[in-house]
Amino acid sequence: AQSxxxxxxxxxxxxxxxxxxRCNYSSSYSPSLFWYVQHPNKGLQLLLxxxxxxxxVKGINGFEAEFKKSETSFxxxxxxxxxxDAAEYFCVVGSGYSTLTFGKGTMLLVSP
Amino acid sequence: xxxxxxxxxxxxxxxxxxxTLACHQTWNHNNMFWYRQDLGHGLRLIHYSYGVQDTNKxxxxxxxxxxxxxxxxxxxxLESAASSQTSVYFCASSHSxxxxxxxxxxxxxxxxxxxx
Numbered sequence: 001a002q003s004x005x006x007x008x009x010x011x012x013x014x015x016x017x018x019x020x021x022r023c024n025y026s027s028s029y030s031p032s033l034f035w036y037v038q039h040p041n042k043g044l045q046l047l048l049x050x051x052x053x054x055x056x057v058k059g060i061n062g063f064e065a066e067f068k069k070s071e072t073s074f075x076x077x078x079x080x081x082x083x084x085d086a087a088e089y090f091c092v093v094g095s096g097y098s099t100l101t102f103g104k105g106t107m108l109l110v111s112p
Numbered sequence: 113x114x115x116x117x118x119x120x121x122x123x124x125x126x127x128x129x130x131x132t133l134a135c136h137q138t139w140n141h142n143n144m145f146w147y148r149q150d151l152g153h154g155l156r157l158i159h160y161s162y163g164v165q166d167t168n169k170x171x172x173x174x175x176x177x178x179x180x181x182x183x184x185x186x187x188x189x190l191e192s193a194a195s196s197q198t199s200v201y202f203c204a205s206s207h208s209x210x211x212x213x214x215x216x217x218x219x220x221x222x223x224x225x226x227x228x
Contacts, residue, residue, distance in 0.1 A: 009152075032211055036219075043202065044155075044219040051214070090154060094211030099145065099170065104154040 002027040004093045006103035014111050019063075019078040021106045023091035026072060033074045034092040034100070035065055044090065050074065061085070086110045114139040118203050118220035125227055131190040133223050135203030143206045144186040145217070146170075146178065148199040155202060161186055162209070193227045200224050 007022040025031060035047040048059025055067040065076045074091060091103040116137040125131050135144065142163045147155040157170030159178040167178050175197060177189045190197055201223045207215035 041222075043221045044204075046216050049216075051212070094209075096211050097209045098211040099157055099160055100210045100217065102147075102154040102156070104152060 002031065002093045002095060002098060002101050004091050004101055004103040006089075006091050006106045008106050009104070010107045010109065012109040012111065013081045015083055016080050019076070019081045019085065019108065021076040021089050021091075021108065023074045023076065023103060024072050025074060025091070025093045027093055027095050029095040029098075032094045033065075033067060034094070035059065035063070035074075035076050036090045036092060036102075037087050038090065038105075039087045047076070047089075081108075081110050083110050083112065116203060116205055116218050116220045118201075118223050120223060121221065122224045123226070125193050125225070127193055127195060127227055129193050131193050131225065133188045133190075133201055133203075133225070135186045135188065135220060136184055137203075137205040137218070138184065139205060139207070139218070140183055141205040141207050141218075142183065143209060143217075144180070145204045145206075145210075146176075146186065146188045147202045147204065148172065148197075149202060149222070150199050158188065158201075159186075190225075193225075195227050198225060198227045 004025045033050040036044040038044050048057045050057045050067045063078050088105045094100045119134045145160040146158040156172045161180040203220040204217045206217040210217045
């Protein structure tokens with residue numbers, strides 16, 4: 001069984017300040033972990049993924065995530081928010097031949 | 113370029129009608145998925161297929177069916193539409209099982225379905 005919990009439904013930041021979106025997961029097997037982004041009225045785009053290689057994963061648009069097995073976490077960070085980062089972000093877990101399980105999403109709001 | 117397309121993008125239908133949402137991908141991916149997205153629930157898996165003639169139920173499959181007669185298409189049918197099925201529907205495909213993380217799952221642009 002697998003599940004993912006996104007700890008914040010909404011996160012508000014000012015442009016130029018750091019972004020932290022929190023995600024905890026559970027999985028019976030070695031997990032693959034993903035972050036997807038969805039801009040308004042758009043499909044989902046892969047930001048980054050962890051698949052048991054380096055624990056610090058770099059993605060597109062300056063985003064990073066760190067896999068911490070001891071904390072069962074996979075938090076998404078960015079040093080400096082941009083207005084174009086405003087979107088909904090989904091943490092996703094999968095393993096082996098399982099399908100993907102999505103978190104409920106975190107809406108990132110960026111103010112000028 | 114290879115892509116995944118959904119049609120229609122928007123649809124309004126009446127309660128009790130049968131509705132089919134189309135999903136077509138040109139990557140030649142074996143694995144295809146249907147999700148629904150509702151506020152506060154994220155994306156939930158409806159049905160999925162790991163190849164031609166293979167279909168499997170997901171988390172919220174009641175009232176939905178799929179068939180896979182070729183690699184490119186996985187149509188989603190609502191047998192008798194209900195207001196609870198008003199949602200945004202996303203189709204996705206991937207080369208290898210997505211849980212392995214070896215290949216990316218690509219998503220369509222979504223179909224917004226309203227049942228009145």
